[in-house]
Amino acid sequence: MARRAKRTNDGEGNVTPIRPNGLDPQLTTGFMDRILNLYGSLDGERSDYMNACKSIRSDMAEVYKEADNKGIPKRGLKAAVKRRLLEHKIENIRADMEDTQDVDAYDMVLQALGGLADLPLGAAALAAHPSGPQIVA
16 A cells, blocks of 8 residues: 655645655756746846946956056056055954954964064054064174
């Protein structure tokens, strides 16, 4: 004799059958379809984003060309811009940490790696003694 599917209550009054030999294909397909639709929406958003970026990158290319025409080397300017962007990113690493334990752990790791000057305490020490440590023989 065949077994009847068990039923579970999801807490909201909906009863969902659980098949004795696996998942409910109809329920699983429903979730799969919803997720695939969301990926489709994500692709549309990505396309809009890429189109907006294309316009901005075109403007950037014009500015680089303008600078090159005024005698500023394009590659040098690009390298300097890249450096400035990376410096900004590095400066924000510590500031973006929300948990004070994470900040403390980050500071300890930097100190262990010899990066004390990059920490607030190290920066204050360098400001107090800009010539660096005095070695007495």
